[in-house]
Amino acid sequence: MSEIFATTGTIAAIATAIVPQQGSVGIVRVSGSEAIPIAKTLFHAPGRQVWESHRILYGYIRHPQTRQLVDEALLLIMQAPRSYTREDVVEFHCHGGIMAVQQVLQLCLENGARLAQPGEFTLRAFLNGRLDLTQAESIADLVGARSPQAAQTALAGLQGKLAQPIRQLRTQCLDILAEIEARIDFEEDLPPLDDKTIISEVEKISAEIAKLLATAEQGELLRTGLKVAIVGRPNVGKSSLLNAWSRSDRAIVTDLPGTTRDVVESQLVVGGIPVQVLDTAGIRATEDQVEKIGVERSRSAAQAADLVLLTIDASAGWTTDDQEIYAQVKHRPLILVINKIDLAAAETVQYPREISQVVKTAVVQNQGIAALEAAILEQVQAGKIQAADMDLAINQRQAAALVKAKTSLEQVQTTIAQQLPLDFWTIDLRGAIHALGEITGEEVTESVLDRIFSRFCIGK
Numbered sequence: 268m269s270e271i272f273a274t275t276g277t278i279a280a281i282a283t284a285i286v287p288q289q290g291s292v293g294i295v296r297v298s299g300s301e302a303i304p305i306a307k308t309l310f311h312a313p314g315r316q317v318w319e320s321h322r323i324l325y326g327y328i329r330h331p332q333t334r335q336l337v338d339e340a341l342l343l344i345m346q347a348p349r350s351y352t353r354e355d356v357v358e359f360h361c362h363g364g365i366m367a368v369q370q371v372l373q374l375c376l377e378n379g380a381r382l383a384q385p386g387e388f389t390l391r392a393f394l395n396g397r398l399d400l401t402q403a404e405s406i407a408d409l410v411g412a413r414s415p416q417a418a419q420t421a422l423a424g425l426q427g428k429l430a431q432p433i434r435q436l437r438t439q440c441l442d443i444l445a446e447i448e449a450r451i452d453f454e455e456d457l458p459p460l461d462d463k464t465i466i467s468e469v470e471k472i473s474a475e476i477a478k479l480l481a482t483a484e485q486g487e488l489l490r491t492g493l494k495v496a497i498v499g500r501p502n503v504g505k506s507s508l509l510n511a512w513s514r515s516d517r518a519i520v521t522d523l524p525g526t527t528r529d530v531v532e533s534q535l536v537v538g539g540i541p542v543q544v545l546d547t548a549g550i551r552a553t554e555d556q557v558e559k560i561g562v563e564r565s566r567s568a569a570q571a572a573d574l575v576l577l578t579i580d581a582s583a584g585w586t587t588d589d590q591e592i593y594a595q596v597k598h599r600p601l602i603l604v605i606n607k608i609d610l611a612a613a614e615t616v617q618y619p620r621e622i623s624q625v626v627k628t629a630v631v632q633n634q635g636i637a638a639l640e641a642a643i644l645e646q647v648q649a650g651k652i653q654a655a656d657m658d659l660a661i662n663q664r665q666a667a668a669l670v671k672a673k674t675s676l677e678q679v680q681t682t683i684a685q686q687l688p689l690d691f692w693t694i695d696l697r698g699a700i701h702a703l704g705e706i707t708g709e710e711v712t713e714s715v716l717d718r719i720f721s722r723f724c725i726g727k
């Protein structure tokens with residue numbers, strides 16, 4: 268293993284969030300052979316409480332030398348191998364905020380533990396065989412989930428829903444490999460290989476891989492979500508749209524053009540997809556220094572977004588300013604939002620015909636929001652995600668490995684068709700087996716592990 272992931276030693280970290288809005292309880296987690304000795308040094312349980320695995324003790328955390336009281340707390344002991352990491356684990360359940368947990372962590376570090384790297388607890392769980400790689404990745408997805416559906420999919424992965432089919436496909440490849448190798452080693456004693464059967468088996472495996480690959484796009488949507496930028500002239504109702512959509516007063520709305528000066532963000536969920544909506548400053552030529560910067564930010568928000576909602580005012584029609592803004596964003600995925608249809612019929616607006624997706628709204632009356640969401644789902648072709656039955660979705664790393672496996676299997680088919688010697692069949696088959704093994708972690712390099720686990724948060 269690499270330096271940053273030395274697999275020995277006792278590690279400690281704050282397992283709960285350290286944020287301004289402090290939680291009421293904070294947890295310091297310790298894993299390794301020194302975990303229980305550290306707990307015995309720092310924790311004092313009054314009365315006749317038993318120091319047993321999977322028990323909670325009540326008591327006080329004291330500085331071992333000065334005896335100074337650090338917190339009134341609960342202690343959870345989980346003895347190896349019945350723990351998250353399969354090592355001895357103890358958890359100090361302290362008062363929330365940052366002072367108690369930071370002081371307790373400091374005491375752990377002074378008494379035999381070192382600070383854990385991001386993902387290091389879960390890495391140990393993987394290295395000790397409690398989780399496979401897809402399950403470990405699912406834990407990161409679960410912690411990062413921004414919609415209930417994303418969390419549901421991650422939980423399914425944690426239950427092994429992804430690992431199971433991958434393992435099964437790998438076993439099938441191994442069985443075929445064994446058949447071929449037997450022919451290479453004991454050619455005379457066995458009935459000849461049936462090429463057709465092997466080709467059809469390989470085809471079936473390829474088809475299963477294709478099915479899994481088809482979930483990658485939705486998986487990506489669930490994990491990273493969509494960034495949607497509302498852009499348009501001043502005063503068309505962009506901020507009003509954000510407020511109506513998020514059912515909040517997040518953005519300032521006035522009847523003065525040039526109200527919004529900076530990008531305002533709101534997090535929503537549309538059909539199970541986490542959506543980050545950006546309300547931007549109205550785009551216009553201006554001499555105002557502050558507004559100028561705001562307009563520049565609107566332009567970059569539009570370029571960085573996955574989807575642009577070009578918003579116009581129905582009562583003003585399609586203006587030359589609208590045309591100018593459109594020219595800047597037309598190469599992006601785009602929906603035209605014709606707002607203020609309570610003031611003028613949308614049909615009177617002469618917008619460019621090449622715009623295929625148009626939604627009519629009167630956001631001050633909460634009209635058209637559902638149609639807008641439907642248009643967005645149509646745009647990302649993910650309407651089906653809404654059914655919360657997305658019980659499986661692969662990530663980019665897994666997709667890359669599946670593509671490798673599929674390519675190798677196609678190569679096997681070609682090799683058989685060309686009637687090349689059996690040795691050639693096995694080379695490509697081994698390639699597929701290796702790629703599938705990379706997904707679950709049977710065959711994995713250090714750098715892949717580094718990449719996966721360093722994305723975790725500290726304490727996980």
Ligand SMILES: Nc1nc2c(c(=O)[nH]1)N(C=O)[C@@H](CNc1ccc(C(=O)N[C@@H](CCC(=O)O)C(=O)O)cc1)CN2
Nearest residue numbers: 282294296321343345348349350351352353358397727
């Ligand atoms: N306080 C606390 N809450 C937590 C966690 C934790 O570590 N601490 N978790 C952590 O992220 C999650 C729960 N996940 C866990 C998964 C496995 C084991 C565990 O000890 N598994 C052992 C033994 C199970 C048993 O006793 O049968 C095992 O699988 O070998 C613990 C927590 C969420 N909540």
Ligand SMILES: Nc1nc2c(ncn2[C@@H]2O[C@H](COP(=O)(O)OP(=O)(O)OP(=O)(O)O)[C@@H](O)[C@H]2O)c(=O)[nH]1
Nearest residue numbers: 501502503504505506507522525526527549629630
């Ligand atoms: N009648 C009507 N008025 C609306 C509608 N949407 C917004 N408005 C009004 O239009 C004015 C401007 O709304 P904002 O949401 O501040 O417009 P904006 O596009 O964010 O403007 P800037 O931030 O200046 O770029 C406000 O007085 C809103 O109440 C609508 O659907 N119908």
Ligand SMILES: [Mg+2]
Nearest residue numbers: 505506526527
């Ligand atoms: Mg605004």
